[in-house]
Amino acid sequence: MIPSIDPKPPGKRLIKRMSTRTKWMILAPCGLLIFSFGLTVLSEAAHQRRTGVPTQVWVVLGLYSLALINGGLVMFGEALRFRILLDVRRETRRSMRQLVRKINIKAASKHKPGKKTKSPTKTD
Secondary structure: OOOOOOOOOHHHHHHHHOOHHHHHHHHHHHHHHHHHHHHHHHHHHHHHHHHOOOHHHHHHHHHHHHHHHHHHHHHHHHHHHHHHHHHHHHHHHHHHHHHHHHHHHHHHHHHOOOOOOOOOOOOO
C-alpha cells in the first residue's frame, strides 16, 4: 500500500499560513539587503575589470550581481504589493465601519419616539 503524499512542498503551506503583515515584514528588508549586496558585487566586478583581471572573472561577477539586483528588486516589489494590500484592507474596513455607524444612527432615529406632532385630521 502506497501512502498518499501531499504534492505541495512544506514551505508553500508555511507561506500560505503567514499573515500579509508577516510576509511584508520579511520580504521588505530581505529584498533591500539582497539588492544592496548585488550593488556591492557589481562595484567589485567593475573594480576587477579596471585592474586587469581576466575577462571571465569579472563577467561572472557581473552576471551574479545582475541576478542579485533583480532578485532583490523582485522581493521588494512583492513586499510593496503586500503593504498596499494591507493599506487597502484597512481603508475598506474603516469605510465599512463608518457606513454601519451611519445606518445604525438612521435606524435608531426612526425607532426613537421623539416629539409628537398633532395629526392634521384629528381635532381635540
